[in-house]
Amino acid sequence: VQCAESLRVQAYFDNEVDAVTAAEIERHAEHCAACGTLLRDLELTRATIRRDLPHHRAPPALRARIARELDAEMAVVARGSRTWRRPVERAWSFWASRPQPLHSG
Numbered sequence: 081v082q083c084a085e086s087l088r089v090q091a092y093f094d095n096e097v098d099a100v101t102a103a104e105i106e107r108h109a110e111h112c113a114a115c116g117t118l119l120r121d122l123e124l125t126r127a128t129i130r131r132d133l134p135h136h137r138a139p140p141a142l143r144a145r146i147a148r149e150l151d152a153e154m155a156v157v158a159r160g161s162r163t164w165r166r167p168v169e170r171a172w173s174f175w176a177s178r179p180q181p182l183h184s185g
């Protein structure tokens with residue numbers, strides 16, 4: 081049998097209630113078997129999900145493909161930044177080498 085407070089218990093579990101409501105629910109769950117069980121179930125589910133998450137790894141072939149594509153992406157970015165940086169450096173040295181810039185201050 082589901083308690084009328086079960087929705088609030090779930091909200092409490094998800095940290096979606098204020099401190100006053102949280103205290104109310106904690107008190108309620110202490111003497112309500114349904115809500116006490118619900119909280120334990122939610123805790124268990126969360127613990128199970130967290131424990132099992134690291135085991136859901138991508139298969140080696142997919143990981144290798146992603147790594148290759150990331151490498152390719154990084155190569156493009158590296159090439160792009162080299163061709164981009166050169167004119168900027170030239171422009172900087174151009175202005176820096178001028179004893180009296182046109183716009184000072």
Ligand SMILES: [Zn+2]
Binds near residue numbers: 084086109112115
């Ligand atoms: Zn209850």
